[in-house]
Amino acid sequence: xxxxxxxxxxxxxxxxxxxxxxxxxxxxxxxxxxxxxxxxxxxxxxxxxxxxxxxxxxxxxxxxxxxxxxxxxxxxxxxxxxxxxxxx
Amino acid sequence: xxxxxxxxxxxxxxxxxxxxxxxxxxxxxxxxxxxxxxxxxxxxxxxxxxxxxxxxxxxxxxxxxxxxxxxxxxxxxxxxxxxxxxxxxxxxxxxxxxxxxxxxxxxxxxxxxxxxxxxxxxxxxxxxxxxxxxxxxxxxxxxxxxxxxxxxxxxxxxxxxxxxxxxxxxxxxxxxxxxxxxxxxxxxxxxxxxxxxxxxxxxxxxxxxxxxxxxxxxxxxxxxxxxxxxxxxxxxxxxxxxxxxxxxxxxxxxxxxxxxxxxxxxxxxxxxxxxxxxxxxxxxxxxxxxxxxxxxxxxxxxxxxxxxxxxxxxxxxxxxxxxxxxxxxxxxxxxxxxxxxxxxxxxxxxxxxxxxxxxxxxxxxxxxxxxxxxxxxxxxxxxxxxxxxxxxxxxxxxxxxxxxxxxxxxxxxxxxxxxxxxxxxxxxxxxxxxxxxxxxxxxxxxxxxxxxxxxxxxxxxxxxxxxxxxxxxxxxxxxxxxxxxxxxxx
Numbered sequence: 001x002x003x004x005x006x007x008x009x010x011x012x013x014x015x016x017x018x019x020x021x022x023x024x025x026x027x028x029x030x031x032x033x034x035x036x037x038x039x040x041x042x043x044x045x046x047x048x049x050x051x052x053x054x055x056x057x058x059x060x061x062x063x064x065x066x067x068x069x070x071x072x073x074x075x076x077x078x079x080x081x082x083x084x085x086x087x088x
Numbered sequence: 089x090x091x092x093x094x095x096x097x098x099x100x101x102x103x104x105x106x107x108x109x110x111x112x113x114x115x116x117x118x119x120x121x122x123x124x125x126x127x128x129x130x131x132x133x134x135x136x137x138x139x140x141x142x143x144x145x146x147x148x149x150x151x152x153x154x155x156x157x158x159x160x161x162x163x164x165x166x167x168x169x170x171x172x173x174x175x176x177x178x179x180x181x182x183x184x185x186x187x188x189x190x191x192x193x194x195x196x197x198x199x200x201x202x203x204x205x206x207x208x209x210x211x212x213x214x215x216x217x218x219x220x221x222x223x224x225x226x227x228x229x230x231x232x233x234x235x236x237x238x239x240x241x242x243x244x245x246x247x248x249x250x251x252x253x254x255x256x257x258x259x260x261x262x263x264x265x266x267x268x269x270x271x272x273x274x275x276x277x278x279x280x281x282x283x284x285x286x287x288x289x290x291x292x293x294x295x296x297x298x299x300x301x302x303x304x305x306x307x308x309x310x311x312x313x314x315x316x317x318x319x320x321x322x323x324x325x326x327x328x329x330x331x332x333x334x335x336x337x338x339x340x341x342x343x344x345x346x347x348x349x350x351x352x353x354x355x356x357x358x359x360x361x362x363x364x365x366x367x368x369x370x371x372x373x374x375x376x377x378x379x380x381x382x383x384x385x386x387x388x389x390x391x392x393x394x395x396x397x398x399x400x401x402x403x404x405x406x407x408x409x410x411x412x413x414x415x416x417x418x419x420x421x422x423x424x425x426x427x428x429x430x431x432x433x434x435x436x437x438x439x440x441x442x443x444x445x446x447x448x449x450x451x452x453x454x455x456x457x458x459x460x461x462x463x464x465x466x467x468x469x470x471x472x473x474x475x476x477x478x479x480x481x482x483x484x485x486x487x488x489x490x491x492x493x494x495x496x497x498x499x500x501x502x503x504x505x506x507x508x509x510x511x512x513x514x515x516x517x518x519x520x521x522x523x524x525x526x527x528x529x530x531x532x533x534x535x536x537x538x539x540x541x542x543x544x545x546x547x548x549x550x551x552x553x554x555x556x557x558x559x560x561x562x563x564x565x566x567x568x569x570x571x572x573x574x575x576x577x578x
Contacts, residue, residue, distance in 0.1 A: 005140070006144070007140055007141040007142075007143070007144060008144055008145075009141075009142055009143070009144040009145025009146065009172065009175055009176060009179060010141050010142050010145070010179055011145060011175035011176065011178045011179040011182075011390075012175075012178060012179075012182070012393070017141060018141060036140045056144075056168075056171070056172070056175070057144045058144055058168070
């Protein structure tokens with residue numbers, strides 16, 4: 001499965017988005033191929049990592065077969081890992 | 089093409105910008121210790137655009153070319169663009185704790201874009217096409233442009249054309265078939281030396297007698313006849329002292345202002361965006377001022393975030409963080425800071441499309457934003473100074489903290505004495521405590537106070553300018569009708 005990653009712009013993050021991404025990527029590296037989302041590519045899922053509940057990252061211009069998963073607080077990182085696993 | 093910070097700095101070296109400081113021409117201004125921190129600050133606006141974790145705010149898709157551009161070169165196409173602009177500015181304020189100078193250009197692009205469209209609609213001129221060509225050039229080359237509005241103004245009670253010295257407002261001195269020649273200067277120009285180009289705008293509403301003063305154009309920083317005289321800042325020469333890195337406060341970044349002089353400078357026609365259509369000066373000024381007043385709801389908030397963080401660290405290092413009054417002061421600082429952000433987001437969210445298609449902020453809310461910015465940073469730094477304590481302004485120099493000169497009965501050095509007597513809590517070394525206190529000194533009354541305090545007061549218009557706009561936009565007659573309606577008064 002291919003996952004495109006999009007960060008919000010990080011104007012005032014409530015948690016370390018880079019660390020959160022690293023945890024998700026490390027735990028799922030055998031199952032999912034992660035890459036920063038590009039406009040011309042197709043992805044099975046887009047993962048949006050927002051720094052706060054506003055989660056204002058733009059992602060409509062990316063192409064996905066199965067949908068978008070958003071995470072915007074540290075407490076939900078583990079749940080996000082499970083959601084991505086279930087996409088498989 | 090998006091430049092990196094290093095490429096931007098190298099691009100400045102190729103310019104032949106004339107810069108004067110302390111009565112002398114500065115040949116290598118890129119590496120001058122007083123100027124370099126402000127260049128490094130602008131460089132951050134380039135570097136962050138390459139990082140995936142900031143790209144969504146730092147970049148946009150140009151509606152003119154479809155290419156990714158730095159948001160500082162973007163023409164806003166939606167309220168989402170307006171909000172992201174403010175968020176980008178907050179981000180940069182957090183990363184630099186300084187004025188990062190590139191906003192004035194972005195705000196002038198958007199004001200000139202929509203105003204030229206409407207001038208052309210009325211007069212059949214080609215200013216908008218001139219500007220489209222110019223902004224594409226800026227976007228393709230990822231340039232930093234100084235948006236220059238403020239004339240020295242001379243006698244504030246007299247119109248531009250009535251001044252004793254005609255040059256106190258920028259004006260046209262000659263019209264040629266291929267362009268115009270202008271003379272005058274622009275004062276308080278933020279980041280002007282660090283800019284590739286300048287975009288000139290009139291500074292106030294104009295009448296028919298002021299036609300030659302109603303002028304807007306773009307020119308490279310090193311055009312013949314253009315030169316800049318650097319503005320002094322409080323404690324600026326600390327940046328030139330040896331072994332005084334910590335004493336500077338913010339030793340990485342800084343701001344910059346200069347007087348930019350136009351000594352009979354030729355402007356080709358294709359770079360002219362307003363030339364005598366005096367009634368449009370008001371529109372251009374109001375729109376630019378509106379965007380720039382919106383900007384402060386982002387940039388000063390980001391710097392405020394760092395001030396709050398440094399104040400909290402100072403409390404930790406002083407061993408005072410558990411005190412109820414310290415917590416309350418940090419709450420108050422946060423409240424004030426986020427109120428400014430509320431204003432920045434509100435005027436963005438309530439934005440609308442202009443006739444040209446680009447988006448303008450809500451003028452009333454933008455002026456409310458800036459009016460609050462003229463006050464709250466002063467209270468925020470007052471609380472920061474309160475938390476930091478008097479040591480902020482009485483500490484010995486860094487050289488004393490590092491001195492090995494023996495002065496004590498048992499051979500203690502000055503450095504050892506300073507480190508002993510200025511130790512704080514076990515959470516920090518004395519040097520770390522000193523760094524935080526010097527940072528707060530710098531932002532409260534050193535060189536960074538220029539960007540955080542006085543610029544908050546006067547930048548984008550002094551307080552009275554916002555009150556005039558609030559009065560114009562406040563719809564008092566409509567509000568009277570609301571009261572009459574409730575009270576059954578016809």
